[in-house]
Amino acid sequence: MSIKIKSFKLKESFRGIKPFELVFKPGLNVIVGDNGAGKSTLLRLIEDEKMFDGCELCVAEKGVNLRMLDTEKNNPRTQGYFTGNIAYEVGVKFQSHGEVIFPLVEAVRDFKNILVLLDEPESGVSLKNQLKLVKALEDAVKNRCQVIVSSHSYPIILKAGDVFNMDSKTWEKSEDFLKKSLGGLFKG
Secondary structure (H helix, E strand, O other): OOOEEEEEEEOEEEEOOOOOOEEEOOOEEEEOOOOOHHHHHHHHHHHOOHHHHOOEEEEOOOOOOEEEEOOOOOOOOHOOOOOHHHHHHHHHHHHHHOOOOOOOOHHHHHOOEEEEEOOOOOOOOOOOHHHHHHHHHHHHHHOOOEEEEEEHHHHHHHOOOEEEEOOOEEEEEEEHHHHHHHHOOOOO
């Protein structure tokens, strides 16, 4: 496993998020929290720390290559994303959100030795395909990628083992987070 980013520190409040520090792990890092907790904002600040002077990123390697995939920003159906593949571009007009997004997200499996940021990659994706996404994330980690993903997906949360909860600003066991979040619905 590889680590590209060691830590992130928000030194002053930003968009309603109070200051905190997050120390990342090698491999898969899953960020969870309620809507509006700051998961997407955290990923944007990592992608471009110059966006806000009140944050600090500690990198493990100089010149970290990173790839950000935001399923809303990169949705070919709504954002005019063009691949040069005419069949794909015509096809997106007749496919569901999940059918269009899943191939882009699943491509994570082919990334090698980079930092991968994924903002809710399960958006619009069936449970069956979320399980395939978990496998793609595992493959990216095997390819020496460090993956930071914001998610509400049970399969992704469970695979992580530990999750960083943006509500409490602490690392928690995945099962504890799900039990707390879902009450009696989650049996572990």
